Amino acid sequence: MMDTVGIVIVSHSRDVAKGTADMVRQMVGSEVKVAFCGGNPDGGLGTNVPSIIAAIDAAWSPKGVAILVDLGGAETNSEMAVEMLDEHRRPLVVVCNAPIVEGAVMAATEAAGGSSLDEVRAVAEELSAE
């Protein structure tokens, strides 16, 4: 099986993250690894670094991982999680500036075709272009 870029979905809400991952799986299929996380350790809304790192591990691919986030703290925590990775993995993970649901579906669709991490990110970020 061809390696494809993995997708990580980080929302403040576990339900939103899971729902987004469900949409990706249904619309794109299972050839792309998709992992998600959401919520804080107390079960409330929020994002946290350890669960983002775990999601990156779960979606890991030699071609890299693209992260889709919802609001500010999800982005800050995702960037922090990337910095906590080993230095050889760090360049292979990007946080996309894209709407979370559309971005995840577009990124996964691009990834399924075997595109590079840069290509996957570019397709997702086109959605945010003015």
Added chain:
Amino acid sequence: MTIDSETLKSLVQAAAERVIASAPELTTLDQAIGDGDHGANMKRGFEAVLGKLDAIGTLPTGDALKTIGKTLVMTVGGASGPLYGSFFMAAGDAIGQGKQLPEDLAEVMSRGVDAVCARGRATRGEKTMLDVLFPVLETLQAHAGEPDLIERVRLAASAGVESTTPMQATKGRASFLGARSIGHRDPGAQSSCVLVHSVCNTLEVLQ
């Protein structure tokens, strides 16, 4: 005075206990303009730091600060985990690269503040913890070695947190409120003030 491991342990313990005790107040402030989790998040993080206090006490100062930073990153959650975590990790890096405490305190603080700016893509005047950290840094730079430095730092932190009340937030969750964020003290600035005041109080007793 020197910052030996016993001093550092006292500073960390007092600061952590102070933040934990302030959790209800931080939560109240955050309910007004944020998502109401700042108190619980900071409490969780600093309880984890307290849990590692003995280990932190055995480390060289730079490594101790980095351990505190990493612990906060992994336990606080929200945006404040990475922000406070980056502050302590960068400060620890500065000491690891040869900066000394207390001689280079302003330089070490400056590295921490830079890290917060980079992580939050923010600067002063945006109704954040930086509105406390910048005035404290400038006080350290301008008055290092003066006998009333601790009192000056304490006042700078208090004035900094008060300065956030009339500001309109442009960063973080509070920015969604636009002009409605005006008139509320910023919870992140408040937690920074609590930490700075605690360090001032402990140093005064140890002097």
